[in-house]
Amino acid sequence: MKNFTSVNDVSNVPDLVDQAIEIKKNPINLSIGSGKTLGLLFFNPSLRTRLSSQKAAYNLGMNVITLNVDKEGWKIEFEDGAIMDQGSQEHIRDAVEVISQYCDILGVRTFAGLQNREEDYQEKVLSSFITHATVPVVSLESATLHPLQSLADLVTIREQGIVRPKVVVSWAPHPRALPQAVVNSFLEWITKTDTQVVLTHPEGYELSEKYTQDVAINKNQDQALQGADFVYVKNWSAYEPYGKKISADSSWTITKEKMALTNHGRFMHCLPIRRNVIATDAVINESLVIKQAENRVYSAQTVFKTLLEAQHEVIESH
Amino acid sequence: MKNFTSVNDVSNVPDLVDQAIEIKKNPINLSIGSGKTLGLLFFNPSLRTRLSSQKAAYNLGMNVITLNVDKEGWKIEFEDGAIMDQGSQEHIRDAVEVISQYCDILGVRTFAGLQNREEDYQEKVLSSFITHATVPVVSLESATLHPLQSLADLVTIREQGIVRPKVVVSWAPHPRALPQAVVNSFLEWITKTDTQVVLTHPEGYELSEKYTQDVAINKNQDQALQGADFVYVKNWSAYEPYGKKISADSSWTITKEKMALTNHGRFMHCLPIRRNVIATDAVINESLVIKQAENRVYSAQTVFKTLLEAQHEVIESH
Amino acid sequence: MKNFTSVNDVSNVPDLVDQAIEIKKNPINLSIGSGKTLGLLFFNPSLRTRLSSQKAAYNLGMNVITLNVDKEGWKIEFEDGAIMDQGSQEHIRDAVEVISQYCDILGVRTFAGLQNREEDYQEKVLSSFITHATVPVVSLESATLHPLQSLADLVTIREQGIVRPKVVVSWAPHPRALPQAVVNSFLEWITKTDTQVVLTHPEGYELSEKYTQDVAINKNQDQALQGADFVYVKNWSAYEPYGKKISADSSWTITKEKMALTNHGRFMHCLPIRRNVIATDAVINESLVIKQAENRVYSAQTVFKTLLEAQHEVIESH
Incomplete structure (x- = not known):
């Protein structure tokens, strides 16, 4: 290296x-x-x-x-x-x-x-x-x-000891337009491991193909979440028109109800997190976010x- | 701890x-x-x-x-x-x-x-x-x-080796409204030691009773200073109306004449100090302030x- | 010391x-x-x-x-x-x-x-x-x-192993008015070594006599550069009227043509350097500036x- x-x-x-x-x-x-x-x-x-x-x-x-x-x-x-x-x-x-x-x-x-x-x-x-x-x-x-965040994320997933887990990567709303760095990076790292990856986001939040070509995409968040072992959540702004916030759809906020669709899935986020916007307090308080930061x-x-x-x-x- | x-x-x-x-x-x-x-x-x-x-x-x-x-x-x-x-x-x-x-x-x-x-x-x-x-x-x-300041202050007092000293805590003027933290803290620490404590300040500068209940108060600064071994000086703003500067009375500035009322008392202040406002140069230059900072x-x-x-x-x- | x-x-x-x-x-x-x-x-x-x-x-x-x-x-x-x-x-x-x-x-x-x-x-x-x-x-x-810069400069010159080198110190243009510290200091250090020093600058950029009394001055930059082993370049503002920028003469910028007048002279500057203002890219890229910074x-x-x-x-x- x-x-x-x-x-x-x-x-x-x-x-x-x-x-x-x-x-x-x-x-x-x-x-x-x-x-x-x-x-x-x-x-x-x-x-x-x-x-x-x-x-x-x-x-x-x-x-x-x-x-x-x-x-x-x-x-x-x-x-x-x-x-x-x-x-x-x-x-x-x-x-x-x-x-x-x-x-x-x-x-x-x-x-x-x-x-x-x-x-x-x-x-x-x-x-x-x-x-x-x-x-x-x-x-x-x-x-x-x-990449340092992505490596810590992979360590956190690995620590849970689940064989070939389903990892759902979901967009969530945020008041500001944010970069695509964390989600791009997570996708290029997670696809190097033995994992089933599904990406979900609203229409218009398509990422650069460079990072999604090997990834299944399902724009129905509820469907995507089904059976998930890990739910990796992040806001990003649009790739086209570049850097724009085109949705604030709060139906994409991760709630206990959404997590109930998963396979006892664990919520992940890179922090800092906007509580009760990206996800509710109840979800975050039971999540892996502190372990991710530790790692x-x-x-x-x-x-x-x-x-x-x-x-x-x-x-x-x- | x-x-x-x-x-x-x-x-x-x-x-x-x-x-x-x-x-x-x-x-x-x-x-x-x-x-x-x-x-x-x-x-x-x-x-x-x-x-x-x-x-x-x-x-x-x-x-x-x-x-x-x-x-x-x-x-x-x-x-x-x-x-x-x-x-x-x-x-x-x-x-x-x-x-x-x-x-x-x-x-x-x-x-x-x-x-x-x-x-x-x-x-x-x-x-x-x-x-x-x-x-x-x-x-x-x-x-x-x-509390770290108060511990350093107690170390500085102890180093002088005076048995059961008289410690006078005095308000002094300052151009701005300052917190009560240093004086509150000093009072709660000094009263845990074998010391005679007298607090002096102008009318209206009464502190929270939590910190003054075991402390003698004398609002006549000259009387309070008599026989003092240590003169601990600090400005603070009013507790009621909270955070207000209600006096700029320069007769409370510590001078050589004031220090002459004491028992060869040593001037103390936590720094930073407004020279010739809190106390005169002559008082500060012979004081314990540098030792307090060292401690x-x-x-x-x-x-x-x-x-x-x-x-x-x-x-x-x- | x-x-x-x-x-x-x-x-x-x-x-x-x-x-x-x-x-x-x-x-x-x-x-x-x-x-x-x-x-x-x-x-x-x-x-x-x-x-x-x-x-x-x-x-x-x-x-x-x-x-x-x-x-x-x-x-x-x-x-x-x-x-x-x-x-x-x-x-x-x-x-x-x-x-x-x-x-x-x-x-x-x-x-x-x-x-x-x-x-x-x-x-x-x-x-x-x-x-x-x-x-x-x-x-x-x-x-x-x-002085720390000057010591590093002398180390850099010494490393080149030239016996009694000719060191030319030249003013060069800069968009802002800069202090005289680097050039004053270099002059008082370099004159303590076995070196031939020539200072060159436009009319009006005379430094304090304190730093130039032992230094040959030639206000013709081309003449000064002839035979130079080292060309130490720096902008400074005027000493009189103090702190003023009185010239932006780009004919003082150090170019390959100017360096050709020297004895395979090495360009020196303390950094940060305004490229293509103080000297051209071609001069800087072959210079000792990175070694000076290392030293x-x-x-x-x-x-x-x-x-x-x-x-x-x-x-x-x-």
Whole structure:
């Protein structure tokens, strides 16, 4: 593993999930990362990702350097060849090359602008990091994917010990237009495991085909939920017209009645969750959401450990 | 000790003070907190508390995770059962349960809104943390109390070695309306020690009876100061009408002349201090304020150590 | 070395450069700073300095406490004797004395207001830290100097192994009015080494004589560049009228054609750099700027190590 920015960086997904479960049993291993530094760069705010990544690094004995680029850094230029005589103060190329030298792994959090689909799906910021970084890059959520969340989700599902579970992925309403990153990412990860996946959403919420080509889609939520072992719920805005909120249909909110259609299904959500909008209190209070958040630590720790060991092997072999 | 949010969490106050004095003699003990993480959550800015808590954790070998909730996190919902379709993004219940999983001790800084007395005195935010946290909660100042400051103050008094000292607690003017937390807290701590306490303030600055029932009150500042060994000074706004500034009387400013009424009394203040408003430069420059701030480290370190050891005992006994 | 705020704090500059080069060969030495804390205070944003200082401290096993004074702290009063009944909340004297107690080395980043030359050149903020701190103070750039940058620059030059190189220091255009700190500092450091220094800038960009008295000045950039081994480029605003941008002359931008006038000269800049304004992409992409930034770590690490060892000797000799 060279970087960790999508499922495609992982050679064997079930194996990585198993490693995370193993690490969780005995997480403190301070020698692996001793003298190593994790750099965390945030282009937008983050709570779970920030804290769980720090905790994961500390469990490995790493140090952590955090920078809120939007508040503590410079205005960044992304265009190659730009004549920088206006507002932007530092070119992404220089910033990334410099910061690479100050850390052993570089985590970066970017976000979808939801204005320009092509720009978001090209992952302009993350791609710049991958191009210019001289150390492994870990996505702490990007414009279109959230792989550390997906790995934690798979760990949480695996912990329940259900053989070939039915996983229903459902859209739910939300007052704001949100990115597609979490659902895209979950779909590309869950389809790498031995699982039956059904996606359900209102008309108009079709995702990029890239992420749904191997997934059964049923736009009748009640039908989709039948027999589900896991109900993975998330709001997202439309892919076309891009970034728009086209429904606030509260009949898609997950209730106890909806959960009764499942096979004692467990509710999942990446948090933060709008209570009594995405799902009712009663559903959330019996759900796996806190475990998912807990597993963010072991998800990140597994990734950092794998990347550190890969660096070590490179050095050893020279 | 399960949490540390008021003097009521402490079984023996003089004993805790002695422990802090002992720790100060040899503060670096990196094994106690090795592999442990302190989470610090700030709902409003802090300088001394932030830095001294970090230093205390580092002295114990702990890692520290800091989050400025107001700037780096989400807008938090506090009402149970709220339909979260407006501005708030995450329920306090979920936030606290999640963050608990990322740390071994959770410090939280909240503040008095000074708009609604009942709300402030119910300690809505801190109470939510205590209810939902799965690790010990330490108050880094709350709406109505500041126990880490009070412990440091008691350590500072104890270091002077005076048997049964007279401690005068005096109001002083300030340009803004400030919370009652520091003075409330100092009163509930100092009255647990072998001390003679006299409270003095202008008419209208009466505190909640909860904190003054065991305290002599003399509204003549000059009379109160006579024979004082320690003069603990603080501004606070009125309890009734709540949160209002009802006096700016500069005759309450502590001067060299006022200090001459005491028994070579030592001036104390929790900082930050408005020089030449709360007290004159001459008084502050000969005071104990810097020592009080220094003792914040050992106050926090004693609390963290006690909480870590209590966790360890729980684990050992299982 | 007691503090590190200008070249005058260093007894032997070439020796300090050699130490940094030595440390770079084997930077991880976690025992030197074990149990020690670096405090970093920022009065304005910083990227390289913040991250490289943290990395340097971590390489020595130190802990780091960071405070963005402008965002996380109080409004600071700098006037002695001020009656603090207005906006400022804490006197610099109290803040510095307190923070000194929480760390073993105190780094502080201040900046030139560019409004009042006397005020900037008196280094009001940094001087307050030096006066009131009880631990060594390290400048993380001040109003008029940037010694950690200069040390890193000298390390970078030294690594090229050129005997008595010609170093040309050139002004270049920039859309905003910038401080003189980097160029002042570089001049006072480079003139302590065995180097031929030529300064070039447009009419009106004369620096304080304090920094140029030992330096040859040639206002014809092309002539100055001839035979240069290193071309150190920086924008600065005028010293008289103070802080003003009086030229945007793009004929001073460093191009491949300009570099062809040199003796295979290497381009240097402290970053962040306005690409295609200060210099063209082609020049920057072949330059030493990334190495300069890398050497910021070893520059800071050398200073912290020297200061820690000096403290240790003081303790040992007591």
